[in-house]
Amino acid sequence: MNVQDVMTTDPTCCTPDTGLQEVAQMMVDYDCGCIPIVDTNDSKMPIGMITDRDITCRVVAQGRNPLDLTAGDAMTASVVSVTPDMSFEECLNVMEKSQIRRVAVVDENGCLCGIVAQADVALNANESDTAEVIQEVSKATA
16 A cells, blocks of 8 residues: 555645634635645745644743734744655654644645544554554654
8 A cells, every 4th residue: 555545635725924813714614734835836845833732832922912823924944744645654763753733745846745643544554553653753852
């Protein structure tokens, strides 16, 4: 089984200048906790990720007004990615090693074409592999 068999295709995304309220509304509308950030909506080159936790910890908990900020103000500026033709097992290894709950999927040009989240793992991996991924990504870092 390859990444293309389990990924969510064409995930909703935004640019760094998208307002945080709009990002939060996207999360509600698409029932997700992570939105990939792309350089432009045309090229779809991933430059970051923003999660509901990023908004909470980097904005709300610091007393900053989310209505005045953009995705670029709260995003994680690094992107770990896999390719659609990579094996699902390799993808799980990348998630474990990088301790990430979601991984961007990029095509041969480096453009965003999908995302694999823990929910995709739970739906497609056996119980042992699912438990291992959850355990590894949840470990505290030193």
